[in-house]
Amino acid sequence: MDTGLKGKVALVAAASKGLGRAVAEGLAAEGASLAICARGESDLASTREAIERTATAPVHAVAGDLSRPEGIETVVRSTLERFGRVDVLVTNAGGPPVGMFEAHDWNAWQRAVELTLRSAVELTRAVLPGMRERKWGRVLHITSLTVNQPIDGLMLSTSIRSALTGFSRTLANEVAGEGITVNTILPGFMNTERVVELNQAELAALAVFLASERASYITGQSIAVDGGWIRALL
Ligand code: NAD
Numbered sequence: 050m051d052t053g054l055k056g057k058v059a060l061v062a063a064a065s066k067g068l069g070r071a072v073a074e075g076l077a078a079e080g081a082s083l084a085i086c087a088r089g090e091s092d093l094a095s096t097r098e099a100i101e102r103t104a105t106a107p108v109h110a111v112a113g114d115l116s117r118p119e120g121i122e123t124v125v126r127s128t129l130e131r132f133g134r135v136d137v138l139v140t141n142a143g144g145p146p147v148g149m150f151e152a153h154d155w156n157a158w159q160r161a162v163e164l165t166l167r168s169a170v171e172l173t174r175a176v177l178p179g180m181r182e183r184k185w186g187r188v189l190h191i192t193s194l195t196v197n198q199p200i201d202g203l204m205l206s207t208s209i210r211s212a213l214t215g216f217s218r219t220l221a222n223e224v225a226g227e228g229i230t231v232n233t234i235l236p237g238f239m240n241t242e243r244v245v246e247l248n249q250a251e252l253a254a255l256a257v258f259l260a261s262e263r264a265s266y267i268t269g270q271s272i273a274v275d276g277g278w279i280r281a282l283l
Contacts, residue, residue, distance in 0.1 A: 053262030055080030055106075059137035060128050062115055062172060065092040068191055068236055068252055069141040075253035076260060077104040081137065084109045084128040088120075107131075115142050115168035116160065125175040134183070135176040137260045140169035141191040145205040153205060161205040166213050173220070177229070186229035187260040190217050194235045196271065197279045214271055221269030230268035232259050237275025248274060 054076060061073040065087035077083045077100050085100075087093045090112045097110035111127040114120035128135060145161035146153070153161075169190050180186025194200075195207040196214050214233055221231040236252055252274045258264055259272075273279050 050261075050263065052079045052257060052260070054137070054257070054260060056082075057136040057260075058082045058084070058128075058132040058134055059139065059260065060084045060086075060124075060135045060172070060176065061139040061141070062124070062168065063087055063141040063143060064139075065089060065096045068249060069139070070096055071249035071253040072139050072141075072189075072191075072256040074100055075257040076137065076139075077106065077108060079257055079261070080105050081260075082106040082109075082132055084111065084124075084131065084135070086111050086113050086115070086124040088112060088114050115172075116164040118167075118171070121168060121171045121175070125172065134179050136180070136183070136185060137187040137189070138172060138176050139189045139191065139256060139260075140172050142168050144193075145209065147202050147206075148204060149202055150204050158205065158209075161209050162212075165206070165209045166216070169213050170216060177224070180229050181224070181227050184228040186224070186227075187264075188217075188220070188229065188231040189256055189259055190214075190231075190233045192233045192235050192271070194237045194273050194275045194279055196233075196235060197273060197281055218269050218271075225268055228265070230259070230264065232268060233271045234259070235271055235273040235275065235279075237273060237278045248276070 059076040059081040063069040064073040064085035093110045101108045109131045113124040192210040199207045
């Protein structure tokens with residue numbers, strides 16, 4: 050399948066390891082130029098080197114803390130300086146702290162909002178005008194299966210990722226006529242090494258497809274990669 054991603058520029062947030070890295074590898078394998086970010090420079094540099102070994106397009110790495118406005122600004126500025134545009138944005142970050150309602154005061158909520166919601170909203174805000182000008186864009190938010198089926202002890206994750214889902218679904222409508230799709234991907238649990246590897250590969254394959262030319266009529270969706278864990282009908 051020709052994904053049409055060759056020559057496109059993708060920015061994948063929080064991609065030094067885990068799901069972000071798997072998505073970055075998938076997009077690089079399709080010929081997209083790649084910008085990846087994470088907080089720690091050394092992990093990020095080794096991930097960039099590993100992806101570069103097989104990539105046919107450039108891979109750019111920029112360190113930045115996505116929970117802070119200056120971190121987001123650094124990531125966006127550096128990516129635009131390197132490539133001039135972003136066609137595919139994948140938002141992602143580390144998960145907010147675990148705990149039931151009484152474990153978190155408002156400061157903890159605020160920090161979780163900054164990490165999980167503001168990073169996705171502000172990265173989107175930074176790249177959307179360019180997508181609108183070029184009449185083409187793909188925005189993917191990595192959330193969690195807890196948005197469909199809450200899990201005890203994941204109060205912050207469930208609440209704030211639900212807000213992100215609302216943002217994503219609403220934005221999808223706003224930009225639907227401009228060649229831009231906006232979707233969320235809901236990872237399921239990944240326990241053993243083998244399951245982790247398989248699930249990351251499946252999640253990355255879904256991200257690549259949603260980012261492709263072939264997925265131009267799929268927008269506003271929340272798609273789980275969870276091995277059937279969610280029991281809801283819809
Ligand atoms: P991970 O811990 O393997 O990787 C997280 C990445 O985020 C790393 O590259 C890390 O450097 C980066 N990161 C963390 N905080 C950051 C910050 N403030 N600024 C910039 N980068 C930052 O996590 P993962 O398993 O790949 O999960 C990714 C997201 O998906 C998380 O939010 C997680 O909660 C969610 N999720 C994961 C699963 C799962 O089973 N893996 C299930 C549901 C939801």
